Amino acid sequence: MKIEGKRNIWKDYQKEIASDRFFYVRSCVRQNFFPGSEKTFLRIMKDELHKDVFENAAHTTCSGIGYHSDVVPFETAMTMVARQFSIMTESGYENFTTSCITSFGLYSEILETWHHFPEVEERVRQHLLKATGRTFNKPANLSHASDVFFKFRKEIVAAGKYKLVNKHTGKPLQVVEHIGCHYSKMFPGKGVGGAEYPYVLVGMIVDWGGEVIDYPERRHCCGFGFRQYLVQANRGYSIACSKKKFDSMAPYKPDFILTNCPGCPMFLDRWQYAISEMEGITYGENGLGIPVLTYEELAGMILGYDPWDLGLQVHQVPVEPLLDKIGIPYDSQRKFLTMDGKTIGQPKSPSYLKFYQHE
Amino acid sequence: MNNRVVVIGAGVAGMTTAGALADLGLEVILLEKKSETGGHVKNWDRLFPSRRPGSEVMDFLSNGLNARVDARCGISVNSIERRDGLFTIGLEDNQAISANSLVLATGYDLFDAHKKEEYGYGIYDNVITSAELEAIFKSGQKITTHDGKTPQRIGIIHCVGSRDEKVGNLYCSKVCCVTGVKQAIEIREMLPECEVFNFYMDLRMYDRNFEELYYEAQQKWGVNFIRGRLSECAENPDHSLVLKTEDTLTGRPLKMKVDMLVLMVGFVASKETRLIANMLGLASGADGFLLSADEHVQDNSTAIPGVFLAGAIKGPACIVNTMADARATALQVKTYLESQL
Numbered sequence: 001m002k003i004e005g006k007r008n009i010w011k012d013y014q015k016e017i018a019s020d021r022f023f024y025v026r027s028c029v030r031q032n033f034f035p036g037s038e039k040t041f042l043r044i045m046k047d048e049l050h051k052d053v054f055e056n057a058a059h060t061t062c063s064g065i066g067y068h069s070d071v072v073p074f075e076t077a078m079t080m081v082a083r084q085f086s087i088m089t090e091s092g093y094e095n096f097t098t099s100c101i102t103s104f105g106l107y108s109e110i111l112e113t114w115h116h117f118p119e120v121e122e123r124v125r126q127h128l129l130k131a132t133g134r135t136f137n138k139p140a141n142l143s144h145a146s147d148v149f150f151k152f153r154k155e156i157v158a159a160g161k162y163k164l165v166n167k168h169t170g171k172p173l174q175v176v177e178h179i180g181c182h183y184s185k186m187f188p189g190k191g192v193g194g195a196e197y198p199y200v201l202v203g204m205i206v207d208w209g210g211e212v213i214d215y216p217e218r219r220h221c222c223g224f225g226f227r228q229y230l231v232q233a234n235r236g237y238s239i240a241c242s243k244k245k246f247d248s249m250a251p252y253k254p255d256f257i258l259t260n261c262p263g264c265p266m267f268l269d270r271w272q273y274a275i276s277e278m279e280g281i282t283y284g285e286n287g288l289g290i291p292v293l294t295y296e297e298l299a300g301m302i303l304g305y306d307p308w309d310l311g312l313q314v315h316q317v318p319v320e321p322l323l324d325k326i327g328i329p330y331d332s333q334r335k336f337l338t339m340d341g342k343t344i345g346q347p348k349s350p351s352y353l354k355f356y357q358h359e
Numbered sequence: 360m361n362n363r364v365v366v367i368g369a370g371v372a373g374m375t376t377a378g379a380l381a382d383l384g385l386e387v388i389l390l391e392k393k394s395e396t397g398g399h400v401k402n403w404d405r406l407f408p409s410r411r412p413g414s415e416v417m418d419f420l421s422n423g424l425n426a427r428v429d430a431r432c433g434i435s436v437n438s439i440e441r442r443d444g445l446f447t448i449g450l451e452d453n454q455a456i457s458a459n460s461l462v463l464a465t466g467y468d469l470f471d472a473h474k475k476e477e478y479g480y481g482i483y484d485n486v487i488t489s490a491e492l493e494a495i496f497k498s499g500q501k502i503t504t505h506d507g508k509t510p511q512r513i514g515i516i517h518c519v520g521s522r523d524e525k526v527g528n529l530y531c532s533k534v535c536c537v538t539g540v541k542q543a544i545e546i547r548e549m550l551p552e553c554e555v556f557n558f559y560m561d562l563r564m565y566d567r568n569f570e571e572l573y574y575e576a577q578q579k580w581g582v583n584f585i586r587g588r589l590s591e592c593a594e595n596p597d598h599s600l601v602l603k604t605e606d607t608l609t610g611r612p613l614k615m616k617v618d619m620l621v622l623m624v625g626f627v628a629s630k631e632t633r634l635i636a637n638m639l640g641l642a643s644g645a646d647g648f649l650l651s652a653d654e655h656v657q658d659n660s661t662a663i664p665g666v667f668l669a670g671a672i673k674g675p676a677c678i679v680n681t682m683a684d685a686r687a688t689a690l691q692v693k694t695y696l697e698s699q700l
Contacts, residue, residue, distance in 0.1 A: 001594055005482035008473065196476035196591075216593040216601040251596055 001214055006197050013184075013194035017151045018095035018141040022053045023088040027100035028061045030294075033266040036311025037296040038099050041145055044299055048159050049152050053097075056087045062098075064106040068182070068226045075127075078120070081110050082128040086136035096139035097148055101261035104144040105182025108190045111138065142190075144183060146260035146295050150192055150200045153207045161304035164210030166255070167327040172211040173255040176290070177201035178245075178268065180261025181221060201258050204295060208302055210255075217248035223271055224263030239278075242271040246283045246290070256291040256322050258298055268292045273316045276352040287354040289317030301328055308334055313344075318356040361700065362386055364692055365448055365458040367436055367635060370398020371420065371678055372670020372685045373464035377430070378423025379689035380462075385696065388456055389430040390448075392631060396421065396430060398466055400678065404496035407534075407541040407677075408568040416678060435631075439638045444665060444699065459699065460692050463635055463649070463661075464669040464685070467626040470520025470528070477591040478516065478622060484598055485510075486620045488519075489535070492542055502549060502619070505598060510553055510618035513546055514602055515539050516589050517559040521625030521675075530646045532625030533675040536563045539623045540576045547580040556583045556617070558604055566677065587613065592620060626675040639663060648674040659688040665699075667692055 022045070026038055045051045063080045066072030088096055098104045114121035128134050149156065157163070164173040179198045184191025193199025196219070202212050221228070223242035228234050245268070249257075259265040269292040276282050276289070284290045292315065293301075300310040301323070307330045312319045323330055336346045349355055362385045366377045369391035377389040395401070397420070403413040424430055438449035439461070446458045472480035472488050480486045484505035495502055504510050517539050521532040536559065543555045557576075562584070564570040576582040587604040594600060595616065602615045628647035636643055641661055642650045649672050652660040659667050669688040670681040 001598075002482055002484065005473070005480075008481065009476055194476065197482070214594065216595055218593060219591060 009197050010193045010199045013189065013192065013199070015143075015147065015190070015192050016141060017143045017147045017192075018097075019151070020051050020095075021093055022051065022095050022097040022143075022148065023091060023093035023139075024053050024055050024097050024145070025059050025062070025084060025099065025103065026055070027098075027103065027262045028065060029266075030099060030262045033262060034294050034297065034311055035314060036300070036309060037294040040296040040300040040305065040310055041099070041149075043305075044156065044296070044303065045148070048303060049155060054091055054093055056091050058087050059084060062100075062103045062106055064100065064102040064182075065226070067106060068102060069230050070227065075124075077106060078110050078113070078124045079127045079131065081107060082124050082136055083132060083134060085138060086128065086132070086134040088139065089135075089137045094137065094140040095143070096141070097143050097145055099145050099262075101144060101180030102182045102263075104142070105180075105186055107142055108187050111142065112187060114138070144200075144260065146183075146200050147192055149295055149299055150203050153204045156299050157208050157302060160208075160302040162302050162326050162328055164205065164208045164302075164326065166325045168325065172209055173322075173325065174213050174252060175205045175210045176213050176215065176218075176249050176252075176254040176257045177205060178218075178222060178257055178259045178261075178264050180259070180264055181225075183260065201260055201295060204298070205258060208298070213249065213252040213254055215249045215252055217245045220245050220248075222259075222261070222264035223267040229267070238267065239271050239274055242267055243275055246272065246275070249290070250283045253285070254290055255325060256293055258293050258295060260295050265292045265294050269316045273350055273353050276350060280352050282353050284317070284321070287352065288321055288356060289353050291315065291317050291319045291322045293319070301326070304328070306330070308337075309339075317353070320356040361459055362696055363388065363458050364460045364462060364696075365390060365446065365456055366462040366464055366669075367448075368398070368464035368466055368631065368672075369396035369430060369432065370464065370466045370670070371400050371416075371681045372466060372672070372688075373398070373462070374420040374424060375682045375685035376462050376464055376669045376689050376692075377428045378420070378425070379686045380692060381423075381425055381427035383689060383693045385427075385693065387428045388458070389424065389428055390434060390436060390450075391430070391432040392435045394433045396424070396432060399469070399490075402490065402497065403493050405541070405545065407537045408566070408572045410541060410545070436635060436638075439635065441639075441663065441665070446665065459696055460665045460667065462667045462669055462688055462692060463632070463672055465629050465631040465635060465672055467632075467671045467675065468629045470526075470532075470624040470627050472519055472622045472624050474526050475519055475523075475622070478519065478589060478620070479592040479594070479600070480622060483592065483594045483600060483620075485600055485618060486592065486622065488622050488624045489538055489542060490624065492621050496542075496545060496549075502546065502553075504618050508618070509550060512554045512556070512617045513619045513621060514589075514600070514615070514617040515543055515555065515557045515621045515623065517557065517562075517623045518588070519622040519624050520627065522560060528625065528627065528646065530674065531563060533563070533565075534677050535623040535625055536561075537566075537569045537572060540564075540569075540573050540582070542621065543582040544572070544576050544580045547582060554583065556585055556615070558585050558587055558589055558602075560586070560588055566679070585613070626671060628672075632672050639666060641666070646674065648672065659684065659691045665695060667695075
C-alpha cells in the first residue's frame with residue numbers, strides 16, 4: 001500500500017470548517033447509546049479549546065432516521081430541517097455543526113438540492129412560513145462534529161496527557177477507523193478526505209500517535225443500515241454485515257475501532273456480544289472483544305478525562321484493555337457507580353466474551 | 360511559399376498525415392513535443408486484433424516520413440497566429456515557422472486511473488493500467504506481482520474512465536474492449552496457469568476480426584468474462600486484492616480475490632489539444648475532444664480556413680480508422696491549398 005497515493009487523494013478533498021461560534025445540534029440516539037460523547041464534545045470545545053458553542057432547546061430531530069428508513073418523505077424532512085436553520089438564525093449563529101452523521105448527510109443533501117433547485121428551497125420556505133411563521137438563513141458553514149475535532153486535532157493532542165502508543169512496547173496502537181456511510185459516500189466533497197479514503201478520523205489517529213489499519217472490508221456498512229436493523233426480519237443481515245467486517249479486520253489485530261456515527265459504534269460494539277453468543281467467536285486478544293470508541297471518547301481519553309465520566313462503562317466490549325495499553329488510570333470499583341455514588345447495576349457475564357480483569 | 364503545411368503532433372495521425380502530404384508534393388514540418396515520434400503506439404508491444412508487433416506499424420509510419428518531411432521532436436508550440444491566410448507558429452525556443460495550412464494531430468491522453476479512487480490505482484501495489492501491462496509485454500519480462508511472485512489470478516477491468524458518468528466521460532473509448540481481450544490472451548500465453556477474469560459492461564467488438572478474437576479468448580485460451588462493473592477494490596494482508604462486483608447475468612453479487620488488477624484506461628482529450636484549441640479559439644465538445652466543421656461531411660476541417668484535424672483529436676479511434684482519417688485530412692489540405700493559388 002502506497003500512503004503517498006492516499007495523500008494525493010486527501011489533497012483533493014479539503015473542506016472549509018468554521019473555527020468558532022458553532023450552533024451545535026445533538027443526535028436523537030447518541031445520548032442513549034454512548035451517553036458521555038456529546039457531553040465530552042461540549043466539555044472539550046468549551047474548556048480545552050475555548051470555543052463558543054451554542055445549543056437551543058427547541059431543536060428537534062432532523063427526521064433523518066425516518067427519511068433513511070423510508071417513513072418520512074423528503075418534503076417533510078426538508079421542512080423540518082428548514083426549522084432547524086430557523087432556530088440557528090434566531091440564535092444568532094451561522095456555523096451549523098451536527099453530532100449525527102445521518103443528520104449531516106441529510107443537511108448536505110438538502111442544501112445541495114436547494115443549490116440546484118432554488119424553486120424547491122422557495123417552496124420549503126413557504127411551507128415553513130405557513131406552518132410556523134418562521135423564516136431562516138442557510139448556514140454559512142456546515143460541519144460534522146468530527147470535522148471540528150479534526151480541525152483542532154493538533155490542539156487537542158497538545159493539551160493531552162496520553163498518546164495512542166502501547167506503553168508496554170512503545171509501538172503505535174493499530175486502529176480501525178470506521179466512517180458513517182452518510183458522512184461522505186453521498187457527497188464526497190463534503191467530507192474531509194472524500195468518500196473512498198476518508199481522512200477525518202485517520203487525521204486524528206495519526207496525529208494522536210496511532211497507526212491506521214487498511215483492511216479489505218473497510219468501506220463496508222457497520223451493519224446498522226437503517227432498514228437492515230429497524231425491520232426486525234432483516235436483523236440477520238445486519239449482524240452478518242458486522243461479522244463480515246470483524247472477520248476482515250481481525251487478522252490485523254486492531255487495538256480498537258474508532259467511529260464517527262451514532263449507529264456504527266452501537267452495532268460494532270453490541271454485535272460483538274451477539275456474535276460471541278451465537279457463534280462462540282470473539283475478535284480481540286484472549287477471548288476479549290475489540291473496543292469500539294467514539295471520537296469524543298477517544299479525545300477525552302487523550303486529554304486524561306476519567307474514563308467513567310466519558311461513559312466507557314456502558315460499552316458492551318470492555319475498554320479497560322485499551323486503557324491499560326495506553327496507561328490511562330481508572331478505578332475499577334467506580335465503574336458501575338453513578339457520579340453521586342449510586343450503583344447502576346452490573347451486567348451478567350457473557351458466555352464467551354470475556355470481562356476484563358485489571359492487570 | 361505557398362505549399363508549406365505544419366502538422367502538430369507526431370503520433371499515428373500526425374505521421375500518416377505528414378507522409379501523405381509529402382507524397383502529394385507538399386512541404387511538411389512535423390512538430391512533436393515529446394523526444395521522438397510514434398505517440399502512444401510506440402509503447403504498444405502487439406496490436407489487436409492479429410497481435411502483430413506494434414513495431415511493424417511504427418516502421419511503416421517512420422518510413423513514410425521521407426526527405427520532404429522536416430520532423431522536429433522535443434519542441435512545444437507556444438503560440439499560433441493567423442493573418443492574411445498565413446499561419447505563424449511560435450515555438451518554445453522563440454523561433455517562428457510560417458505555414459499555409461495547419462493540421463492538428465495532438466491526439467489523446469490516457470485516462471488518469473487515479474480518478475477512479477475506488478479501484479485503488481496508485482494506492483495498492485498490484486493495481487496497474489493496460490499501458491503498464493503493455494510495457495511489461497514490450498520489455499519481454501514475465502508478469503509478476505509487486506513482490507516478485509507469479510500471479511495465479513489476474514482481473515481485467517474494462518471501461519475505466521469511459522462510459523462513466525461519475526468521472527464525466529459518457530463516451531466509449533472504442534479500443535479498450537478489444538485491448539482487454541488481447542491482453543487477456545497474452546497473459547494466458549505467457550502464464551498458462553494464471554486465471555484471467557475480464558469484467559465488462561458490454562463487449563463492443565465492432566470491427567473486423569474483433570468478435571473472432573473474443574471467441575478465441577474464451578474457446579482457446581479459457582479467459583473468463585464476467586458482465587459487471589467493479590464497485591471497489593481493497594487489499595488483503597498479503598497484498599492480493601479483493602474485488603467486489605455484481606455478475607449481472609446471474610444477478611448475484613460477487614467477491615473475488617485476485618493477485619493483480621489491470622485497468623483498461625480509456626481516452627481523454629490531450630492536454631496539448633486543449634492548449635492549441637485555446638490558441639486558435641477552436642470549439643470542443645462536452646467530451647473535451649475538438650469539433651470539426653461538420654460531423655458528417657466536413658469531419659477533417661474546422662471553422663478556421665486552413666486548419667484541419669486528424670485522428671483522435673476528434674475522439675477515440677483505433678489505428679486503422681486514424682490512418683484512414685489522416686489520409687483524408689491530407690487530401691483536404693491539398694484541395695484547400697490548391698484553392699488558394
